[in-house]
Amino acid sequence: xxxxxxxxxxxxxxxxxxxxxxxxHLAQFSLGNGGWASxxxxxxxxxxxxxxxxxxxxxxxxxxxxxxxxxxxxFVMALEDVSFKKGLRYLENYHG
Ligand SMILES: [Zn+2]
Numbered sequence: 001x002x003x004x005x006x007x008x009x010x011x012x013x014x015x016x017x018x019x020x021x022x023x024x025h026l027a028q029f030s031l032g033n034g035g036w037a038s039x040x041x042x043x044x045x046x047x048x049x050x051x052x053x054x055x056x057x058x059x060x061x062x063x064x065x066x067x068x069x070x071x072x073x074x075f076v077m078a079l080e081d082v083s084f085k086k087g088l089r090y091l092e093n094y095h096g
Contacts, residue, residue: 016072016091018055025079026051042079043067 019037023029026039028049041051041062050064058072069075076087 016058016094018053018058018072021058021072021094022053022055025075026053031055041065041067 018035019031022037022039026042029037029039030049031037035054035056037053037055038049039051039053040046040049041064043051043062044065044067046062046064048064051060051062053060053075057070058075059068059070060075061068067078069078072091073084073087076082076090077084080087080090082090
């Protein structure tokens with residue numbers, strides 16, 4: 001199994017509330033159509049909402065600095081600079 005699909009499978013098991021998760025982690029969070037939301041990018045000094053996130057799968061991409069990832073856990077790994085395992089634990093604690 002490839003790492004990305006494994007991450008998504010794990011996230012489905014955790015049933016992360018993506019709207020709550022991203023709205024609590026991102027400034028100027030604004031939900032749009034199709035599960036996509038915009039917000040200020042936490043990975044560069046963003047002045048306009050350049051950051052797009054999917055509240056269902058957790059995928060994210062920044063139109064300004066180009067950072068991107070496929071899932072909630074990859075977002076946590078990048079934001080907190082932690083391993084996959086620690087990222088999962090972060091989400092488990094958040095969920096619980
Ligand atoms: Zn950015």
